[in-house]
Amino acid sequence: MKKIGVILSGCGVYDGAEIHESVLTLLEIQKAGAKAVCMAPNTPQMHVINHLTGKEMDESRNVLVESARIARGDIQDIAGIWASDLDALILPGGFGAAKNLCDFAVKGHQASVHPEVARLVREMSDARKPVGLICIAPAVGALVLGDKGVHLTIGNDADTAANINKLGALHVDCAVGDVVEDPNLKIISTPAYMLGQNIAEVAEGIGKLVRTLISWA
């Protein structure tokens, strides 16, 4: 059974992993007959957002602990996982990907990536194992693999695309139900809620991404 790593970044679109994207990823992995291996960095969230009001809360939460909510407790610290443990890797989106896995949300193309996340993505690429990037997670891909000229998409937002291109990556516009493939580097991406107006649209692109990724693995 193929093992597909899933890097979560908290639990909630505004300060963590986008919940719908994460759950749809887990669903498609299971439907494809593969096994999800959930992981997250053991580090504090950048901040905590009240998802009802959109305002910052005076609280501190841990990315691994909150990600465990999506994984129903079946999750590991990314620091203990290596490319040799996996057949492929997926990063769902949500602001957590741009706030907790890296600080792209604040620093754009000058962002840095959490060291364990950078290590694992680089290892996967060096081992020629496929990596799937959803929503804003291609920012992480561009930060780590921009030097390889990776092709990827975050939909069609011009500012974000410009920041990605500054890293050496090549942004390609893409519709919500579709994917952008870089078969040479085995990187696949889909815009999800960067463009999606509802969960069914997002499910279509994520389904395509997971099935293609697993066929490459």
Added chain:
Amino acid sequence: MKKIGVILSGCGVYDGAEIHESVLTLLEIQKAGAKAVCMAPNTPQMHVINHLTGKEMDESRNVLVESARIARGDIQDIAGIWASDLDALILPGGFGAAKNLCDFAVKGHQASVHPEVARLVREMSDARKPVGLICIAPAVGALVLGDKGVHLTIGNDADTAANINKLGALHVDCAVGDVVEDPNLKIISTPAYMLGQNIAEVAEGIGKLVRTLISWA
């Protein structure tokens, strides 16, 4: 477009709404061409569980605020919603249904239901509008509608079934991919993670529940 109410109970299986069940419910509603109306009681959670360790945390969280994570902010206080606003209603599971929507997890058949949740479920039933109950949420259904002799399922757990039967409801054993229908009272239930071993199994039963519910609405 039919409006399907979804009562969330927090965000995470051990102290709130089960995330996979909630997201799959939203997905199936959208795929059926209906509109989800997310809501939750504006009340503190019974407690906060660290989903990595299973231990209680020294924190307080609000059910409506945490539920907003699953709803991407598009959620209302249940106190402002009436049966006349909806065509049908669904309660996903997770311990939150038995800890925050009622206290069945602690008091069994002697539990009481959050007053706004009890009001809305009763109103829906009196208006002959369908109600769907997932996982442990049939406990809420039995507490509110036991006097009507409602038929429902939580899978096959004997102790839980006995507590449900003590309320005047009739528990019916059911497989994870299936549903129990009470067409007379327009109540439909599915075991989901009370029995499910993986997300694809749970998705099957929830898909069946949502499609049947919407056909009744």
